Amino acid sequence: MTAQILDGKATAAAIKSELTARVAALKARGITPGLGTLLVGDDPGSRWYVNGKHKDCAEVGIASIQRELPATASQEDIEAVVRELNENPECTGYIVQLPLPKGIDTNRVLELMDPAKDADGLHPMSLGRLVLNEPGPLPCTPYGIVRLLRHHGIEINGAHVVLLGRGVTVGRSMGLLLTRKSENATVTLCHTGTRDLAAQLRQADIVVAAAGVPHLVKPEDVKPGAAVLDVGVSRDENGKIVGDVHPGVAEVAGWISPNPGGVGPMTRAQLLVNVVEAAERTSTSAG
Numbered sequence: 314m315t316a317q318i319l320d321g322k323a324t325a326a327a328i329k330s331e332l333t334a335r336v337a338a339l340k341a342r343g344i345t346p347g348l349g350t351l352l353v354g355d356d357p358g359s360r361w362y363v364n365g366k367h368k369d370c371a372e373v374g375i376a377s378i379q380r381e382l383p384a385t386a387s388q389e390d391i392e393a394v395v396r397e398l399n400e401n402p403e404c405t406g407y408i409v410q411l412p413l414p415k416g417i418d419t420n421r422v423l424e425l426m427d428p429a430k431d432a433d434g435l436h437p438m439s440l441g442r443l444v445l446n447e448p449g450p451l452p453c454t455p456y457g458i459v460r461l462l463r464h465h466g467i468e469i470n471g472a473h474v475v476l477l478g479r480g481v482t483v484g485r486s487m488g489l490l491l492t493r494k495s496e497n498a499t500v501t502l503c504h505t506g507t508r509d510l511a512a513q514l515r516q517a518d519i520v521v522a523a524a525g526v527p528h529l530v531k532p533e534d535v536k537p538g539a540a541v542l543d544v545g546v547s548r549d550e551n552g553k554i555v556g557d558v559h560p561g562v563a564e565v566a567g568w569i570s571p572n573p574g575g576v577g578p579m580t581r582a583q584l585l586v587n588v589v590e591a592a593e594r595t596s597t598s599a600g
């Protein structure tokens with residue numbers, strides 16, 4: 314292996330330690346940030362992610378508000394919990410764990426959330442702010458990746474970034490983020506309609522693979538020295554994570570994010586950042 318490691322665990326730990334001080338400062342002013350989560354159904358992966366979020370909250374001093382509904386919950390049941398979290402003064406920010414069960418209109422649920430409490434940066438208002446370059450919560454995985462790259466001194470300004478996958482949680486929102494003046498990257502967003510994926514990948518200084526296709530990114534498709542970030546989470550027959558990036562890429566790339574231990578911990582850390590910033594914004598606007 315020649316690539317250097319983009320260590321998400323260590324970078325997230327540094328962010329959490331800085332947040333612990335900011336949470337203490339808020340509490341000294343009588344404000345306790347509280348993260349709410351809504352988990353619908355019994356997917357073990359989603360449950361693991363939600364539990365991880367609350368564990369992180371406890372580490373930095375953020376309060377936890379947990380709501381759960383069965384997989385059979387109706388659109389109305391889910392919307393009732395969203396309304397309750399909107400009104401709950403202990404909940405300063407919250408997320409609806411995705412994906413929601415089949416048959417649920419996810420956009421309608423997200424649109425019902427109070428944008429001031431959007432901890433994921435996925436509310437239409439937050440995405441609109443991102444388009445307009447106005448302050449607001451940033452989507453957790455994309456901004457987590459930006460911070461991971463910056464922490465390791467990787468130049469984003471002027472870089473050609475190839476994104477694999479057009480989902481709102483990662484690919485599409487990451488395209489918006491990276492083309493802001495403050496990031497200033499050139500972005501190619503690839504998806505299932507892309508004709509010659511290998512030709513696109515070979516141009517990339519930075520690759521972000523979020524397609525959910527095991528080992529889609531092959532060593533021969535990566536420019537030597539490129540930074541490669543693996544967001545893909547597929548599972549083998551033993552439940553072990555198989556990412557979108559072939560292990561052989563580590564012989565060609567300059568930087569690689571381990572999976573697990575790369576992007577995942579940064580997603581979690583950025584969620585905490587959004588919760589703390591939302592509480593800070595509220596306290597400032599309240600005088």
Ligand SMILES: Nc1nc2c(c(=O)[nH]1)N[C@@H](CN(C=O)c1ccc(C(=O)N[C@@H](CCC(=O)O)C(=O)O)cc1)CN2
Pocket residue numbers: 361362365408409410411412433453454482554572573574575576577578580581
């Ligand atoms: N409302 C949201 N739903 C989902 C999001 C999101 O950002 N908001 N992203 C993903 C899941 N996710 C957070 O919710 C998430 C994924 C992975 C990790 C993580 O730390 N992974 C570990 C490995 C864990 C394992 O072994 O399974 C790692 O990469 O080291 C955290 C959060 C979809 N839903």
